[in-house]
Amino acid sequence: MTLSEQLRKYLVMGSQDTDRDPAEVLDEAIQAGITAFQYREKGRGSLEGEAKLELGRKLRGLCRDKGILFIVNDDLDMVEPLEADGVHVGQEDISVEVIRSQFPDKILGLSVSTEQEIAKSSLEKVDYLGAGPVFQTSTKEDAKPVVGIVWIKQLREAYRDLPIVGIGGINTENASSVIEAGAAGVAVVSAITHAESIAEAVKRL
Numbered sequence: 001m002t003l004s005e006q007l008r009k010y011l012v013m014g015s016q017d018t019d020r021d022p023a024e025v026l027d028e029a030i031q032a033g034i035t036a037f038q039y040r041e042k043g044r045g046s047l048e049g050e051a052k053l054e055l056g057r058k059l060r061g062l063c064r065d066k067g068i069l070f071i072v073n074d075d076l077d078m079v080e081p082l083e084a085d086g087v088h089v090g091q092e093d094i095s096v097e098v099i100r101s102q103f104p105d106k107i108l109g110l111s112v113s114t115e116q117e118i119a120k121s122s123l124e125k126v127d128y129l130g131a132g133p134v135f136q137t138s139t140k141e142d143a144k145p146v147v148g149i150v151w152i153k154q155l156r157e158a159y160r161d162l163p164i165v166g167i168g169g170i171n172t173e174n175a176s177s178v179i180e181a182g183a184a185g186v187a188v189v190s191a192i193t194h195a196e197s198i199a200e201a202v203k204r205l
């Protein structure tokens with residue numbers, strides 16, 4: 001599978017995103033057909049320290065068993081302990097140059113929301129772009145202004161060789177518009193973690 005194919009249905013989740021056991025949620029999502037997972041333990045109610053690492057190990061194990069990409073969000077110090085396939089960072093995090101020199105072989109994803117962010121980022125160091133929030137989201141409290149489908153199209157035209165993953169407010173109704181705009185995949189939190197039926201939601205995505 002190419003990286004683009006692996007990024008197709010990308011679940012992003014931490015314990016704060018579900019009232020259930022996150023391992024159960026991830027397991028159901030994997031069985032239903034997600035292709036990638038990002039461990040994003042962040043925001044109100046999230047775990048810290050050893051508990052965070054412990055849950056990470058459990059989720060990592062599930063992904064390894066099923067050959068699902070396992071990416072950690074921001075926490076560079078979890079990459080090695082969890083033997084992550086990669087790391088996803090935003091603009092507020094350490095620069096991608098530094099991360100690339102520290103992890104030459106890991107998959108590196110970078111969130112971009114504006115032209116200014118693009119201008120100050122070394123895109124040649126990254127393996128894929130996270131673009132969003134495409135639609136309104138209530139999952140991330142400090143989310144940037146909505147960028148819309150048009151941002152996916154712009155990135156697609158400007159960076160032909162970089163897979164793009166849309167994120168933010170993507171659900172079973174609007175996911176196809178994100179792919180049609182040129183995204184390799186859709187990254188979702190609540191469309192899966194708050195679904196009545198995870199199996200159904202993943203299939204419809």
Ligand code: TZP
Nearest residue numbers: 137139140168169188189190
């Ligand atoms: N980054 C930009 S929007 C977002 C993140 C992590 C949250 C997406 O959550 P949802 O529930 O899929 O809108």
Ligand code: MG
Nearest residue numbers: 074089090093
């Ligand atoms: Mg970040």
